[in-house]
Amino acid sequence: MGNDKQTEIPLLPLRGVVVYPSMVMHLDVGRDKSVNALEDAMMKDHHIMLATQRDTSLEDPSKDDLYHTGTIAHIKQMVKLPNGTSRILVEGLKRAEVQSFLKDDDYFVVSYEELEEEHGEEVEEQAMMRMLINDFYEFTKISKKLNQETFDTVKDIDEPGRLADMISSHLSLKIQHKQRILEIVYVPERLDFIIQLINNEKEVLSMEKKIGQRVKRSMERTQREYYLREQLKAIQKELGEKDGKTGEVAELKEKIDNAEMPERIEHIALKELDRYEKVPQTSAESSVIRNYIEWLVSLPWTKETEDNLDILRAERILNEDHYGLDKVKERVLEYLSVQKLTNSLKGPILCLVGPPGVGKTSLARSISRAINRNFVRASLGGVRDEAEIRGHRRTYVGAMPGRIIQGMKKAETINPVFLLDEIDKMASDFRGDPSAAMLEVLDPEQNHSYSDHFIEEPYDLSKVMFIATANNLATVPGPLLDRMEVITIAGYTELEKLHISKEHLLPRQLKENGLTKGQLQIRDDAILKLIRMYTREAGVRNLERQFASICRKAAKIIVSDEQKRVVVTENRLEDLLGKPRFRYGQAEADNQIGAATGLAYTQAGGDTLSIEISLFKGTGKLTLTGKLGDVMKESAQAAFSYIRSRADELKIEQDFHEKYDVHIHVPEGATPKDGPSAGITMATALVSALTNRPVRKEVGMTGEITLRGRVLPIGGLKEKALSAHRAGLKTIIIPEENNKDLEDIPESVRKGLKFIKVKHLDEVLEHALLPEKVSQS
Structure with a gap:
């Protein structure tokens, strides 16, 4: 029970400390309000009220943030420290309860009422005191923080209330429990509460000790190394060091947080990170897990570049980098246009097919520049192992993802x-079929969830613009080809090569060899001769090498002070590069009997093909020479059979096949030749030989023949027309079904040639052979 005496006194808020009566304690005071309260107390009677804050983190507590039961204390000593704070020595006198706050601006001043202790029966209190001293003694024996000296300071106290307060001050209790002890004025209740607290603490300490002993025994038996590592980790953490596995785990966690993964993938990465943390660093599995996490965080999952959908800009860039190739450019511009209208589009899968050197790879780079995307290249030449595409299982030593996932990592965007x-x-081979593994990559319906054996989780490839290159579609499996949009780059015409030389190749080689346009000039006629006589290719790779050779020789001439400026003309080419290495087919000078000019398609473009027939007495033997393939031999057989069946209409002796041996020869016998398009040429030359009618010298022809004389369509008409134009032919006989291909031929070439479309061999003979009366004259 308290008395009616009320007084006012300055109040000092305490953080994390409760001061009991009879307790002497040092306190550091630094807050402005606290210093003001302290100065006020020192000016009066050195008395001050100590009350504890409910929340220790508050820097400027209000009256509602304080416990209202505190201790009246006497300030025995006050020392000002160099850092501006004051250290005071206080002695607790009485419990007290705040009645009201009289002032709370500069510092707290309160009116209070002293709380008097209430006692129970003396015997009960004595019994409880004895129990408390015994429990406290046992507690000091198992506690690491208390010792025998602490017990000696309290064992002789004979006042039950003071004993309870002193023992409370030595216990590591929560602030709420310490405050509760301060608020209990009924002494038996206070003693009972402290006994309960001590017994709880004894149980906790006893359990801790048992667990510690059990863990220690287990560690010593099986995991001594792990235990030491855990200790090291704790020490590193305390020291703030980032070395060792702890630092690696923290670093990987940060990478996972910043990787912007899908929620499912992030969950898997964190799960693997947890495994990595638990596995000993010396274990082989540790490096496998780390490698897997590194791959997960380094892959782009959501990051993408924004496409530049400016069609005119894209067209300008494509035209700057490449001359011709209209179909490819048109396809890229169509893709951009559709994307601009829809704002979402699966990446197309294009396959650029053509001979070496036509610019397939560099065109892909130009496309990436035109649409403002990152560019990445994977070379599939010689890949035999399916795991090269799909990756290896993580269980294998040295396992890593396949070429596709590796490429996506390099690309850094999706x-x-x-x-x-x-x-x-x-x-x-025996390791699987990589082309079969490519089926999923290149299928627009499947590649949104591409599965790599190493990553194991679905990866989205649907936004990737795949561009494949190939020289020959015959070796690409059908199912794979079916997934791609094939764009054929047949090669460049002479006119296109001339333009490319002047716009791209020559300027590049001048720069690489340290020359200027003023120091080296190559005339157009010299460039054309270079194209025709020194290179034979569909692309421009060897042509660029020839320009490099000319530039080096010109550099030597200029450095030697022989000339300041080198002009290369058609005649001077031989001085610089030597004799021409190739010849090209040219029109016959005269009308010939038994010789017709065909048109061929080669990997290096088009060329003319002369077919010669010789007849001599024999038994009808048919001889074919010139290293012909099976298809070409069959074309000769078909032409021979057709002529036998139409001998009367063609005015040929019915039994010519019994009286004459026929020798069909295609010059340049060392060069392999095959294909169906020489059928009408062979038939025309054979009819010419048998009827003694000359073949017109200015006519070239191409087409496949049937046993009934029908003319079937062929491929490569553009290249064949260019070779005819180059050879000086004036007329070309083509199958009527190839009429659709005429638009691919450059206009300048179309103007210089007359195209005759035919359905039947009779029409071919009518246009190709001179009339019989001319042959007889």
Whole structure:
């Protein structure tokens, strides 16, 4: 029970400390309000009220943030420290309760009422005191923080209330429990509460000790190394060091947080990180897990570049980098246009097919620049192992993802232009078929959830613009070809090569060899001769090498002070590069009997093909020479059979096949030749030989023949027309069904040639052979 005496006194808020009566304690005072309260107390009677804050983190507590039961204390000593704070020595006198706050601006001043202790029966209190001293003694024996000296300071106290307060001050209790002890004025209740607290603490300490002993025994038996590592980790953490596995785990966690993964993938990465943390660093599995996490965080999952959908800009860039190739450019511009209208589009899968050197790879780079995407290239030439594409299982030593996932890591975005170079050069053996593994990559319906054996989780490839390149579609499996949009780059015409030389190749080689336009000039006639006589290719790779050779020789001439300026003309080419290395087919000078000019398609473009027939007495033997393939031999057989069946209409002796041996020869016998398009040429030359009618010298022809004389369509008309134009022919006989291909031929070439479309061999003979009366004159 308290008395009616009320007084006012300055109040000092305490953080994390409760001061009991009879307790002497040092306190550091630094807050402005606290210093003001302290100065006020020192000016009066050195008395002050100490009350504890409910929340220790508050820097400027209000009256509602304080416990209202505190201790009246006497300030025995006060020392000002150099850092501006004051250290005071206080002695608790009485419990007291705040009645009201009289002032709370500069510092707290309160009116209070002293709380008097209430006692129970003396015997009960004595019994409880004895129990408390015994419990406290046992507690000091198992506690690491208390010792025998602490017990000696309290064992002789004979006042039950003071004993309870002193023992409370030595216990590591929560602030709420310490405050509760201060508020209990009924002494038996206070003693009972402290006994309960001590017994709880004894149980906790006893359990801790048992667990510690059990863990220690277990560690010593099986995990001594792990235990030491955990200790090291704790020490590193305390020291703030980032070395060792702790630092690695923290670093990987940060990478996972910043990787912007899908929620499912992030969950898997964190799960693996947890495994990595638990596995000993010396274990082989540790490096496998770390490698897997590194791959997960380094892959782009959501990051993408924004496409530049400016069609005119894209067209300008494509035209700057490449001359011709209209179909490819048109396809890229169509893709951009559709994307601009829809704002979402699956990446197209294009396959650029053509001979070496036509610019397939560099075109893919230009496309990435035109649409503002990152570019990445994977070379598939010689890939035989399916795991090269799909990756290895993580259980294998040295396992890593396949070429596709590796490429996506290099690209750093999920929507790059991805070049699959030389897709026709993949092979298969006992390790699987890589082309079959490519089916999922290149299927627009499946590649949104592409599965790599190493990553194991679905990866989205649907936004990637895949561009494959190939030299020959014959070696690409049908199912794979079916997934791609094939664009054929047949090669460049002479006119296109001339333009490319002047716009791209020559300026590049001048720069690489340290020359200027003023120091080296190559005339157009010299460039044309270089194209025709020194290179034979569909592309421009060897042509650029010839320009490099000319530039080096010109550099030597200029450095030697022989000339300051080198002009290369058609005649001077031989001085610089030597004799021409190639010849090209040219029109016959005279009308010939038994010789017709055909048109051929080669990997290096088009060329003319002379077919010669000789007749001599024999038994009808048919001889074919010139290293012909099976298809070409069959064309000769078909032409021979057709002529036998139409001998009367063609005015040929019915039994010519019994009286004459026929020798068909295609010059340049060392060069392999095959294909169906020489059928009408062979038939025309054979009819010319048998009827003694000359073949017009200015006519070239191409077409396949049937046994009934029908003319079937052929391929490569553009290249064949260019070779005819180059050779000086004036007329070309073509199958009528190839009429659709005429628009691919450059206008300048179309103007210089007359195209005759035919359905039947009779029409071919009518246009190709001179009338019989001319042959007889």
